[in-house]
Amino acid sequence: MTGELGQLALCFALALxxxxxxxxxxxxxxxxxxxxxxxxxxxLGMLVFVxxxxxxxxxxxxxxxxxxxxxANNSSTLKPLVxxxxxxxxxxxxxxLLWVLVxxxxxxxxxxxxxxxxxxxxxxxGVQGLLAAAFLLFILFTSNPFLRLDPAPFEGAGLNxxxxxxxxxxxxxxxxxxxxxxxxxxxxxxxxxxVGEAGWVRAAxxxxxxxxxxxxxxxxxxxxxxYYELGxxxxxxxxxVENASLMPWLIATALLHSALxxxxxxxxxxWTLLLAIAGFSLSLIGTFLVRSGVLSSVHAFASDPTRxxxxxxxxxxxxxxxxxxxxxxxxxLEGGAAFEPVSRETTLLLNNVFLVxxxxxxFVGTLYPLVLDALNGTKISVGPPYFAITFAPxxxxxxxxxxxxxxxxxxRGDLREALRSLYPAMGIALVAGxxxxxxxxxxxxxxxxxxxxxxxxxxxxMIDIKKRKGARAAAFASALAHAGLGxxxxxxxxxxxxxxxxxxxxxxxxxxxxxxxxLRFDGVTNVQGPNYNAQRAHIALMDGGKVSAMxxxxxxxxxxxxxxxxxxxxxxTGFRDLYLALGDDRGQGRFTIRAYVSPLAPFxxxxxxxxxxxxxxxxxxxxRVKAPEPEKxxxxxxxxAE
Numbered sequence: 001m002t003g004e005l006g007q008l009a010l011c012f013a014l015a016l017x018x019x020x021x022x023x024x025x026x027x028x029x030x031x032x033x034x035x036x037x038x039x040x041x042x043x044l045g046m047l048v049f050v051x052x053x054x055x056x057x058x059x060x061x062x063x064x065x066x067x068x069x070x071x072a073n074n075s076s077t078l079k080p081l082v083x084x085x086x087x088x089x090x091x092x093x094x095x096x097l098l099w100v101l102v103x104x105x106x107x108x109x110x111x112x113x114x115x116x117x118x119x120x121x122x123x124x125x126g127v128q129g130l131l132a133a134a135f136l137l138f139i140l141f142t143s144n145p146f147l148r149l150d151p152a153p154f155e156g157a158g159l160n161x162x163x164x165x166x167x168x169x170x171x172x173x174x175x176x177x178x179x180x181x182x183x184x185x186x187x188x189x190x191x192x193x194x195v196g197e198a199g200w201v202r203a204a205x206x207x208x209x210x211x212x213x214x215x216x217x218x219x220x221x222x223x224x225x226x227y228y229e230l231g232x233x234x235x236x237x238x239x240x241v242e243n244a245s246l247m248p249w250l251i252a253t254a255l256l257h258s259a260l261x262x263x264x265x266x267x268x269x270x271w272t273l274l275l276a277i278a279g280f281s282l283s284l285i286g287t288f289l290v291r292s293g294v295l296s297s298v299h300a301f302a303s304d305p306t307r308x309x310x311x312x313x314x315x316x317x318x319x320x321x322x323x324x325x326x327x328x329x330x331x332x333l334e335g336g337a338a339f340e341p342v343s344r345e346t347t348l349l350l351n352n353v354f355l356v357x358x359x360x361x362x363f364v365g366t367l368y369p370l371v372l373d374a375l376n377g378t379k380i381s382v383g384p385p386y387f388a389i390t391f392a393p394x395x396x397x398x399x400x401x402x403x404x405x406x407x408x409x410x411x412r413g414d415l416r417e418a419l420r421s422l423y424p425a426m427g428i429a430l431v432a433g434x435x436x437x438x439x440x441x442x443x444x445x446x447x448x449x450x451x452x453x454x455x456x457x458x459x460x461x462m463i464d465i466k467k468r469k470g471a472r473a474a475a476f477a478s479a480l481a482h483a484g485l486g487x488x489x490x491x492x493x494x495x496x497x498x499x500x501x502x503x504x505x506x507x508x509x510x511x512x513x514x515x516x517x518x519l520r521f522d523g524v525t526n527v528q529g530p531n532y533n534a535q536r537a538h539i540a541l542m543d544g545g546k547v548s549a550m551x552x553x554x555x556x557x558x559x560x561x562x563x564x565x566x567x568x569x570x571x572x573t574g575f576r577d578l579y580l581a582l583g584d585d586r587g588q589g590r591f592t593i594r595a596y597v598s599p600l601a602p603f604x605x606x607x608x609x610x611x612x613x614x615x616x617x618x619x620x621x622x623x624r625v626k627a628p629e630p631e632k633x634x635x636x637x638x639x640x641a642e
Contacts (some may be wrong), residue, residue, distance in 0.1 A: 003068050003146040006056030010140055013049035013104070017132040018043045020107070024126025028119045028195050036122040040111035043125055044392055046132060047108040048637070054101045057145050058088050068153035070094060071146045076156040077561055078531035079164065086169040087159045093145035093630040098173065098536060099287070100135050102180040106207065109130060110184060117202030123191030124184075131183055134314050141308045158560040159188030161532070167225030175218035175245055179283040181211025182248060182276075185255065189276035190322055193329040201259045201272060206622045208256055211279075213615040215249045220608030231566035233596040235495065235604055238387050243366040244286035247359050251279040254355035261348045265410045266337035268345075270330050271352070277326060281319045282359075289366075340412040347405035354398035361390040397451050399489065402482050403460030422460055429456035440498065450493035457486030472621060488607025494575075494600025501597075503583075507590045511542070515597030517578055518542040518552075524582075524591055532556045534567070537582045537591060541571065553582040577601040 020042035027035030057070065061084045066072040074091040075084055089098040091399040107128040114121050139145070184207035192200035222245065223235045236242060255275040261267045288311045365382040372378050397632035403425060433452030437443050461483035468475045502514035506521035513519070522538040534556040541549040554567040571578045576599045583592025 002060050002065055003148055004054050006053040006060075007144070007146045009049045009053035009056065010146075012134060013046045013053065013100075014133060014136040014140065016046040016049065017129050017136055019129075020046060021126050021129030021133055023128055024122050024124070024341030025194075026126075028123035028126060028191065032118055033471065034119070036118055036125075039122055039125040039129070039367055040114075043104075043107040043111040043128065046129075047104040050097075050101050053146075054088075054097055057094060058085060059096060061085065061088050064156065065152075065154050066154070067148055067150070068145075069147045069149050072149055072153050072156045074157065076158040076531065078560065079159060080530050082166070082169060083159060083164045086166075087163070089172050090159055090163045090168055093139070093143045095172065096135070096139050096143050096291070097145050098176055099180060100132065100139060102173075102176045103128070103132050103135065103183055106181060106184045109207070109610070110187070113206075115206070116188070116199055117195075117197055118364055119195045120188070120191050120197045120203060121281070124187040125601065127187035127190045128183065131187070133316065138310055138314060139305075141148040142310050142608060155560075158531070158558070160557040161556065161561055161565045161612075162229065162556075164531075165225065165228060165229055167221065171218060171221045173224055174214050174221055176213030178211050178213075178218050178245075178252075178473060179248060179286065181207060181214055182252060182280040182283050185210075185211065185276045186280035186322070189273045190325060193273065193325050193333075196329075196333075198269070198628055201262045204276070205256075205259055205263070206253065206619060208259060209615055209619040209622060210337050212249070212252045212256055213612050213619065215245065215252060216608060216612045216615065219245050219249060220605050220612075223608075224605050227570050227601075228567075228570055229592070231568055233499070233501070233579050233581075233594075233598065235492075235601070238365070238382075238384050241286075241290055243362050244289045247362050247366075248279055248282045248286060250355050250359040250362070251275060251282055254352045254359075255279050257348050258357075261345050265339065265345060267339055268352075269596050270333055272350065273326060273330070275331075275352075277319070277322045281315075281322070282363075284311075284315045284318060288312060337411070339410070342415045343413045344408040344410050347408060350401055351398065351405065354394055354401070358391055358394045358398070361387070361394065365390070387415045396449065396453060399457060399485065402457060402485070403464075406464060406478060421463070425456055425459040425463060428459045429457075442497075447493060447497050450489060450497075454486045454489040454493065458483050461486070475621075476612045476613045477618035477621065479614070480617065481611045484607045484610030484612075486607070487603050487610055488604070491605075491607060493602045495598045495604065498599045499596060502595045503592065504591050505586050505590050507588070512593060512595065514578075514595040517595075517597065519580075519593070519595060520547075521591070521593060523589065524585075527554065529556065531560065532558045534590075535582065535585070537580075537593070539569075539580060541578070541592070551578070551580050553580045555582045572602055575600050575602065 020039050023035045023042060024031065024039035027039055057068075059065075060068045060071045061075050062081065064075060064077045064084070070091060070093045074094070075087050079087065088094045107125065110121065110124055110128060112392050116124075119466065140264050151586040157263045185204045188200045188204035188207070192198070222242070226237075227233070227235045255272065258268045258272045258275055262269055262272045266632045288308065291307070291311060369380050369382055372380060404418060405424060407413075407421055408415070432455035433448040436451040439447045440447065461479040464479035465476055468479070500515040502512055506512060508521060511518055511520045518541075520540040521540055522540055524535050524537050527534040527536045534554045536552050536554045539551045539553070540547045541551060549571060551569040551571055553569040555564060556567055566581050569580045576597060579596040579598060581594040583594055585591055
């Protein structure tokens, strides 16, 4: 009965999403309090039923109910419990159900928080209802996770071994919280255009922050997962699916800064609306790339080419409808407030220009090969060299600009005074760059620039924190986020520029050297895991002829899935990682050992954590302040109620 219960719950959720859409839009148009109440109740009801459906599917995975096709195709009795649960979203059907669950959570939050005016909230719920209905229809008619098998097999097909990792339990849900979180700001933007309320930004900013924090954590977790799981020692490969998460993050970052200007000084009103549309649109495009099967990617586990067309239709309707509404309503919206060339608004404008340009570079590099293949069958790959000469310079220019904005006043600022307050940061940044250039080998202009900019960001942020001593925690939010960006830059630069690598075939007792480390290979033992067999290497880290630590990378063989995976061993010492992967068996007890030393690698993810902390402090400050009543729109600007 589990499958039937889940199926019925999805049907009820679809009905309630349609009620929410209809009641929400009618309530906004007619200013009907009863309709708004119905929409809010429908949103909460939809959340309950979608959660029930998700719980039913999860239960099917836990008890290995192979009469459900999704369970039979993506699980087995031998899988540990944690991977049975996380395997729920390690496939197309389950991942789309998780998408709708997260969307329902955001719809419920909009209903409960009631930020902004009554009409604005009602219209936002209506748009959320339309989005939920579209994805529920997609699930029910093309991606139903509750289809039955008759007869049911005795054993399931298992799960891709690369997904049998704690990373699957954290990375996709966190990314979805970011992807789908942008639907809330999208809905508020659409609602603002419908009802003509200018106060939508204040109401939507908590949702923008939640989405940005989730995307930041999701990207950092995904980078860490790839780093330790895939055995190549890298943290970012400009893989198309990686890019699909980076693009919404760039636009969400631009949206947060543009929304700040709109809220504080009234600038960039139409631009902020457009960014809200663009952010969620890129999330939908990312969903298409990951779920349609058009990409060959190590990350594209849950793909199905036959359903890509339907996802494209959903994207066209959502993006096309939003842009049509923008084209209709934008000319009637009040223009932004004026500001001087030297002002905080100008720095935020440049911030947005750089972020959108960086996103455009990633967008072209990701989609151009697909378009070229579709047009004439030509297959090309766009890799790191392209992004090094397009994305990197733009992002470096952005980072140089970042500390200046908070030191300028709104509308009109004093550039000389702002620069004077940054003299210590300039000096320390220059010293940091020159020290790296003089001490560290190999020397390069790139290393000088990277560490100078990183020092510039970190020290400027520390100056901000010192000046705001005694203020509320939320006052430190932007400074922490900017400092985290500097820390991440240090990690990226150190790992990219100075990583050392060694690949050797060793017999027991033989040694190898990588960077400052000497490693002794002590042989391999066979290990039986819960659903795999493994060869576990025993490698001693030598220090002055003595063993200081033992590292034990594994080569795992999953018989059910017929795949082998590498389980790396990483030892963090000081500010660098020693990274080991066990390779092929060369006979006579000899094995291939791959070793990397990655200077400053831990800083990559430490910086991401600091950025997320800054976002959380800002969110905390936002949630403590209730959104004010919206500005009254002029009759010509409001949607006609008659």
